[in-house]
Amino acid sequence: MKLIFIGPPGSGKGTQAKRLAARYAVPHISTGDMLREAIADGTDLGRQAAPIMASGALVSDDLMLGIIDERLAKSDAQRGFILDGFPRTLVQAEKLDTIVGKASGNGSEGLRVLQLLVPDDAIVERISLRRSCPTCGAIYHLASAPPAVDMVCDRDGAELIARPDDNETAVRKRLEAFHRQTLPVATYYKSQNLLREVDGVGPVDQVFERIEKSLS
Ligand code: AP5
Numbered sequence: 001m002k003l004i005f006i007g008p009p010g011s012g013k014g015t016q017a018k019r020l021a022a023r024y025a026v027p028h029i030s031t032g033d034m035l036r037e038a039i040a041d042g043t044d045l046g047r048q049a050a051p052i053m054a055s056g057a058l059v060s061d062d063l064m065l066g067i068i069d070e071r072l073a074k075s076d077a078q079r080g081f082i083l084d085g086f087p088r089t090l091v092q093a094e095k096l097d098t099i100v101g102k103a104s105g106n107g108s109e110g111l112r113v114l115q116l117l118v119p120d121d122a123i124v125e126r127i128s129l130r131r132s133c134p135t136c137g138a139i140y141h142l143a144s145a146p147p148a149v150d151m152v153c154d155r156d157g158a159e160l161i162a163r164p165d166d167n168e169t170a171v172r173k174r175l176e177a178f179h180r181q182t183l184p185v186a187t188y189y190k191s192q193n194l195l196r197e198v199d200g201v202g203p204v205d206q207v208f209e210r211i212e213k214s215l216s
Contacts, residue, residue: 001026001080002100003215004087006186007116009174010127011200012207015139016116017084019208026080029071031064031088033137036163040134054164056173058181061091068092072099088182093189113189114211116200120175127171131160145204 001024005013014030021028035053038046045067049059068086071077087093100111118126129142133153140147140160147153151160165174189195196214200207 001082002111003081004083004096004111004113004189005085005116006113006182006189006195007200008118008120008123008178009171010123010130011116011118012126012204013084013116014137015145015204016208016211017082018139020211021082023212024080024082026082027076028082028084029068029077029086030084030137031068031086032084034067034071035059054170056165056170056177058088058177061089061095064088064092065095068096069099087185088177090184090188093185111189111194112215113186113195114214115186115195115197116207117197118200122201123175124168124171127166130166131162133158134161 001020003020005017007013014032017028017030032053035046035049039050039053040046045063048063052059064086072081083096087096096111126141129144131140131142131147131151132138133140133156135158136153136156138153138155139145140153147160152158153160165171186195198207198210198214
């Protein structure tokens, strides 16, 4: 399984990618999580990415290509992967073809692409009520998927946080970046007949069922 998730911010890519990764026993590779880890670790990459992410803009292709090349070369990604948040630009999509092509010998051969469709007004509600665990990355929603104890992660007891880029100004910019820079990536895969569109509105279990059906 070599799957790419495309969707606007807050569409449920992370929520669904975690489930699919467990179901197909392949790594969930989230470039957003990798950047947040780099920020938490205080690395050079983290220092460069932090202000860009906080503003809601995309980190440069050069930085992203370096980290994804390295990550996909690891042994656990050889059997497959669920990519969440990459590629987000046409340059990244073309580079991914080169990386995957090196392994399969044929460009985007074997790649499957899922686009989650969620309207912008639902995105704002989802993001404003999202909280996540800074330790294990678990994702909650204060109304539809709350933790058992208020603001405490069910898995490891850490205090839940709101992401710094989940404010109104940054969300607006993230949505704009999605429409301008990432939707052309969906078109790129559609033209190769690799893209499946899935309605991302409805309970998480129902969306997961739709995803599984579209993959079968
Ligand atoms: P990233 O971390 O990838 O953020 P994003 O794309 O904006 O997506 P989110 O993580 O906000 O949302 P999601 O779709 O995963 O939704 P979730 O499952 O959490 O990227 C962050 C930043 O990093 C970028 O802005 C950029 O700066 C940088 N970056 C990353 N990759 C890059 C790249 N390749 N190139 C350049 N820059 C890059 O769900 C959201 C909420 O909704 C949760 O509360 C959840 O519980 C809830 N929810 C989920 N499903 C449902 C449902 N069906 N019904 C109701 N609620 C639901």
